[in-house]
Amino acid sequence: MKFYPLVETAVGSGRFALSGSQIVALSTSEAIKTVAGTTGAGLRAAVSPYRSLGGMPDPVSPQASELGSVYDLLIEKPDEPGIFVSGGQILSSQFSDAALLAISMQLFYGSRAGLVAHVAEQAVTPSAPTESVTSGAGSSGSASVVSGGSSPVSSGGTVVSSGSTTSGGTVTSAGAA
Structure with a gap:
């Protein structure tokens, strides 16, 4: 699969910027590990899955090491191209790699999507019941x-x-x- 690397703009900011050229990896977690090797101290790595969309993505069973991995969905800000922030969704690699779910979500949001490893204490906390x-x-x-x-x-x-x-x-x- 193809991914664009995203790197957090400042430690704990929750804002991710496009960083570098397209990479190829077998899974989302492998792609994030590749990007993490190029980030500064304390900055989180993320990826934006890439596929030229011509309909819904074909299912791809997750690699054994990817199965059950959980990610926070990032959405590119319409007013700041290249900057991704939390979309408030959590995706996991169960029946397919979460990257394919993110590609599908791009259709819903109308913007590019990204994935960052889910960390419970850094996750988006839902607001009070609406x-x-x-x-x-x-x-x-x-x-x-x-x-x-x-x-x-x-x-x-x-x-x-x-x-x-x-x-x-x-x-x-x-x-x-």
Whole structure:
């Protein structure tokens, strides 16, 4: 796969700039390791996967060493070409390399995408819940769903979610949808 190297502009800034020419690597994590060898002390390395888009990317099973790797999605700022910032999404290499997911996300965002290794304490923290939907209020099967995402789901007191469930009928989910 082909990638463009991205390097953090300052330690802990969360802003990544294009840095250098295209590289070829077998996986996203291999590409990030290659870029990391050229960064300054304390700066994080990232990559922007490249593919001339003519539809959706073909699936590529992740290398064994790539399987389960997790990345924060970076999106190029429209007003600052060559500068990438968090898109608030977390992608992982499960059924295909996360680079292919990032290429697909480029279509959604209309800008180039990049990937940086996910570090829990540096990850984007979801904001306070933005919406709440309650259905079946007043009945014994009432449920309340609170989501940090944009589409909470509740169906007549039955909630299906990958979030946590309590016996009180409340599900809270701050994960990306």
